[in-house]
Amino acid sequence: MADNSAVEFKNVSFTYPDAKKSVLHDVSFRIKKGLWTALIGHNGSGKSTISKLINGLLIPDQNEKSEIKVEGIKLTPQNVWNIREKVGIVFQNPDNQFVGATVGDDVAFGLENRGVPRDQMLDRVQRVLSDVGMLDYINAEPANLSGGQKQRIAIAGILAVEPDVIIFDESTSMLDPNGREQILGIIKKLMLEKKLTIISITHDIEEANLADEVLVLNDGQILAQDIPAEVFSKTEMLREIGLDIPFTEKLISKLDQIGIKIPQNVKTKDELKQYLC
Ligand code: ADP
Numbered sequence: 001m002a003d004n005s006a007v008e009f010k011n012v013s014f015t016y017p018d019a020k021k022s023v024l025h026d027v028s029f030r031i032k033k034g035l036w037t038a039l040i041g042h043n044g045s046g047k048s049t050i051s052k053l054i055n056g057l058l059i060p061d062q063n064e065k066s067e068i069k070v071e072g073i074k075l076t077p078q079n080v081w082n083i084r085e086k087v088g089i090v091f092q093n094p095d096n097q098f099v100g101a102t103v104g105d106d107v108a109f110g111l112e113n114r115g116v117p118r119d120q121m122l123d124r125v126q127r128v129l130s131d132v133g134m135l136d137y138i139n140a141e142p143a144n145l146s147g148g149q150k151q152r153i154a155i156a157g158i159l160a161v162e163p164d165v166i167i168f169d170e171s172t173s174m175l176d177p178n179g180r181e182q183i184l185g186i187i188k189k190l191m192l193e194k195k196l197t198i199i200s201i202t203h204d205i206e207e208a209n210l211a212d213e214v215l216v217l218n219d220g221q222i223l224a225q226d227i228p229a230e231v232f233s234k235t236e237m238l239r240e241i242g243l244d245i246p247f248t249e250k251l252i253s254k255l256d257q258i259g260i261k262i263p264q265n266v267k268t269k270d271e272l273k274q275y276l277c
Pocket residue numbers: 016017019023041042043044045046047048049050
C-alpha cells in the first residue's frame with residue numbers, strides 16, 4: 001500500500017540534556033502528505049520540540065521501538081542532511097531569518113550553498129518571489145519591509161530549495177492582522193497549487209480552524225488528531241487543557257441549536273457571513 005505520510009513518529013520520547021524528565025512521552029502520529037496540519041497545545045506542551053525533531057535539529061531518546069520517518073525515509077544521524085533538504089521551517093521572528101543585503105541575495109543564499117548553477121539561480125529566485133507575491137521587491141533591503149513581507153521572503157527562501165514539507169512555527173504570531181492574512185493565504189496556496197505538506201504550529205485557534213487536520217498536544221502527549229470540526233467539538237477536553245474553541249465553531253453550534261445547519265466547508269468569519277447574507 002502506498003504510504004501517504006509526510007511525517008511519521010513511532011514511540012518517540014525526548015528529554016533535553018540535563019532535564020529531569022522527558023518533554024515528549026512515547027508519542028506516535030502521522031502527518032498526511034499534501035495536507036495542512038495544525039499542531040496546537042498550550043505553551044510548553046512540546047510543539048517546537050516536535051518541529052525540531054522532524055528536521056533532525058534534535059535527536060530522540062534512544063529506544064529500539066522509536067522511529068521518525070520523513071517522506072518515507074527513516075531519520076538517522078547519517079542522513080540528517082538529506083532530511084533537512086526535505087523540510088523547511090519558517091520561524092516566529094521574521095527579523096532573525098535574513099542573511100542577504102537584498103531580498104534577491106537573501107533568497108539566493110540557500111541555492112549558492114547548494115551549488116546551484118548561476119544561470120538557474122536567478123530563474124528560481126524570480127519564480128519563488130513571484131509565488132509569494134514579492135517579485136517587485138527583488139532589489140529591496142529586507143530591513144525596510146513589513147513583518148508580513150519579511151515572512152513572505154523567508155518562505156520564498158525555503159521554497160527555493162524545493163522542500164516537500166514546510167513547518168510554520170508560530171510564524172504569524174508577531175504579525176499584524178494584515179500580515180497574518182497574507183501568510184495564511186500563502187499557506188493555503190502552497191498546499192493547493194504546489195501540493196506541499198504544511199505543518200503549522202500555533203496557539204491561535206482561529207488559525208488552526210483553517211487547517212485540514214488538527215493535532216492536539218498536551219504535556220508531551222497527543223490527545224487528539226482529526227478534522228477541525230471534530231477536534232473543536234470536544235469542548236470539555238479543550239477547556240481542561242486551557243484551549244479555547246474557534247469563534248466560528250461557537251457560532252455554528254449556536255445556530256445548529258436553533259435549527260440552522262451550516263455546511264462543513266464554511267469555516268472562516270467571511271465564509272460564514274457570505275453564507276448567511
Ligand atoms: P511549545 O513549543 O509547545 O511551547 P517547547 O517544545 O518549546 O513547547 O517546550 C517543551 C518543554 O521543553 C517546555 O517545558 C520547555 O521549557 C522545555 N524546553 C524547551 N527547550 C528547552 C531546552 N533547550 N532545554 C531545556 N528545556 C527546554
